[in-house]
Amino acid sequence: MRLIRTVVREAVAAGPGIRRLVLMDPEGWPLPRQKPGAHIDLHPPDGLVRAYSLCGDPAQQDRYVVAVKREEAGRGGSLWLHDALEVGAEIGVSLPRCTFPLAPDATRHVFIAGGIGVTPFLSMAAALERAGGNYVLHLLHRGALPLPGHLPRHAVLHDTSAAPRPALADLLGAPAPGLHAYCCGPNGLIEAFEAATRDWPSGQAHVEHFVPPPLPPDPEARPFTLVLARSGASAELPAGAPLLPAIKALGGEVEASCEGGICGACKVRWLEGPPLHRDRVLQPEARREYLMACVAGCAGPRLVLDL
Amino acid sequence: MSHAPGPVTPTWLGVVAHLHVTARAFLPMRPQEAITLIAGRGIEGDRYMLGIEEGFYSAKPEEGRQVTLFEAEALEAIRRDHGIELLPEEHRRNVTTRGVPLTHLVGRRFRLGACLLEATRLSVPCRHIEEILEKPVFDPMINRSGLNCRILEGGVVRVGDAVRPA
Numbered sequence: 001m002r003l004i005r006t007v008v009r010e011a012v013a014a015g016p017g018i019r020r021l022v023l024m025d026p027e028g029w030p031l032p033r034q035k036p037g038a039h040i041d042l043h044p045p046d047g048l049v050r051a052y053s054l055c056g057d058p059a060q061q062d063r064y065v066v067a068v069k070r071e072e073a074g075r076g077g078s079l080w081l082h083d084a085l086e087v088g089a090e091i092g093v094s095l096p097r098c099t100f101p102l103a104p105d106a107t108r109h110v111f112i113a114g115g116i117g118v119t120p121f122l123s124m125a126a127a128l129e130r131a132g133g134n135y136v137l138h139l140l141h142r143g144a145l146p147l148p149g150h151l152p153r154h155a156v157l158h159d160t161s162a163a164p165r166p167a168l169a170d171l172l173g174a175p176a177p178g179l180h181a182y183c184c185g186p187n188g189l190i191e192a193f194e195a196a197t198r199d200w201p202s203g204q205a206h207v208e209h210f211v212p213p214p215l216p217p218d219p220e221a222r223p224f225t226l227v228l229a230r231s232g233a234s235a236e237l238p239a240g241a242p243l244l245p246a247i248k249a250l251g252g253e254v255e256a257s258c259e260g261g262i263c264g265a266c267k268v269r270w271l272e273g274p275p276l277h278r279d280r281v282l283q284p285e286a287r288r289e290y291l292m293a294c295v296a297g298c299a300g301p302r303l304v305l306d307l
Numbered sequence: 308m309s310h311a312p313g314p315v316t317p318t319w320l321g322v323v324a325h326l327h328v329t330a331r332a333f334l335p336m337r338p339q340e341a342i343t344l345i346a347g348r349g350i351e352g353d354r355y356m357l358g359i360e361e362g363f364y365s366a367k368p369e370e371g372r373q374v375t376l377f378e379a380e381a382l383e384a385i386r387r388d389h390g391i392e393l394l395p396e397e398h399r400r401n402v403t404t405r406g407v408p409l410t411h412l413v414g415r416r417f418r419l420g421a422c423l424l425e426a427t428r429l430s431v432p433c434r435h436i437e438e439i440l441e442k443p444v445f446d447p448m449i450n451r452s453g454l455n456c457r458i459l460e461g462g463v464v465r466v467g468d469a470v471r472p473a
Contacts, residue, residue: 002363004333025334032333032439061335095333095438 003043003092004031006064011087015146017070018116019082022056022063023093030061036127037120037208038098040064041257041265042081042091049256050077051263053119053184053208054096055147057126064093067147069116094257099264099281100184100208102127107178109135112168112193114185116146120208121184125152138171140189168196175200184208209262209280218276224298228252228307229271243293243303252307254293261295268293272304321407321470323420324379325395328353332363333439336396339466344422346461349373350401363435370457371427374419375400377453378409389447397440400430400453407470409454416459420468423460430455 006023014020025031039053056065071078085091100120102109109128111121121137128135129152137155139145145157158166172181175197181204183193190207197205221240226247228234233250237243244266247254257265261279267290276299279292293305327336331354342350349356355364355372364372377400385393395403402419412426432448 002332005331005361025331027330029330029337030335032335095435098441 003094006031006091006093008085008087008089008091009063011085014067014150015148016144018067018146019070020055020065020067020147020150021081021085022065023091024063026090028062031064032095033061034058034064034096034123035098036102036124037100038096038123039100039120039263040066040096041094041263042066042077043093044077044080044085044091046076046080048077048080050081051257051265053100053123055119055122055150057130058123059126059130064096067116067119069146094255094265097264099262100182100206102133103180103204103206105178106180107134108180109133110172110179110181111135111137112171112181112183112185112189113137113139114183114189115141117183117185117189117208118146118151119184121182122147122150122152124182125154129153138166140165140185168192172196175204180204180206182206182208203283207280209260218278218297220276220299221297222299222301224300225302226250226298227272227302227304229304230307237298240297243296247293247305247307252305254307256294259294261292264292266293267291269306270303271306272300272302274299275303318472319406319408321404323402323464323466323468323470324405325403326464326466327396327399327401327403329399330354331361333435336399338396341463341465342401343463344374344419344458344461346458347373348458353401363433369455371425372455373458374402374424374456375430375453376402376404376407376409376419376456377430378407378451379403379405381448381451381453384451385444385447389444391442391444391447393440393442393444393447397436397442397444398448398453399436399439402464404470410451412454416473418469418471418473420464420470421460421462422458422464423473424456425459426454426456428455429453 007026009024010022012020034054036058039051041049041051052066055067068081070082140158142161223239226235228250255265257263264281270291275291276297277287278295326339326342329336354362377398382393416425430453432445432452437445
């Protein structure tokens, strides 16, 4: 797999356990464009691929900015990015993917962020500031602020170590035409957001996970035949078997990053199914054509992929 | 009035509409007023220059991919047939031509400005262009994805230069 070559040009502490990295082309060339809300995968040499939201101004085309929270109990990727990666070092990154876009038809955006979950909203707010868009960012944090000095103009801070967490329904207000709500943060905050927006019109409430939610086994899963349409290779899989290793065993090539159905790296076109979609990233319309291979299964006897 | 007997040789005369290079795979193509072709190697500053390759396909070296061309007319056809606006800096070939029947030139030699090229094969589209552009252009680009050439005589090529049979 080819990656985009970048060099670490800045690495600065930016809040509790957070390191802010500025990545640029080795000769300062413009990088592939980034949409507000997009993320990239960082590829450290140990192979621990990790996805991070881009949190710089998307109009600055010569840099990708990410903020890495130190996760002592994580898979280890964040520790390397904190302790081993130095200014001037090279690191490969993926193309930006945007699974958390600004709604193009919105007239007002309400952002709810928990801690380091503020990152995608920094690029969104920068784009909205430039375009004269209407937004507010509610940042829920415990004590010291994440990314101080980089927060947007219309940010409302809620220190939950000093006061109880505000009711999200109060922050969001009533649903209205043109009003779009977004949430990024720990799974507990996302669950509260989903509860608060349950009765909102379809498509006006958006979430981005930064930790894949645990997936229970799907009761509808059954044994099926996996077919790769381009090579004709096929395999019989037991109910609930993961697709990614099966695709690789058949010689198919799929990128993967979070392996938990949230980052969008392993999007594959399906031709025959129906698949069981267990991701948290594809919109209903996109599911008619694509699946996320890391978490998808099959509800029928055959799953044919465009690979 | 009489016609001379014998075969008719069709001819054409085209022009360089746009020039682009980029240093590395994935990076945006940069517009240029002029590019310098090096015989047998490639374009100065481009990712497929032999010897310093950083292109997406550089792991599969190809001697006949020193310079690539694309028809402006194909951009117009993709807009007309598919409603997709594909810009000259987005097809990721180096030279955008107008009035040149690129698909007819495989195996032939022709002049790009003062340079002499030999067409080696038709280009094929790549799925990663859809990732880069976030536009569904892969299928529309099949069979009209441009031309790969080797450089027999190098030199400077400018926007507005003529393209003609050798």
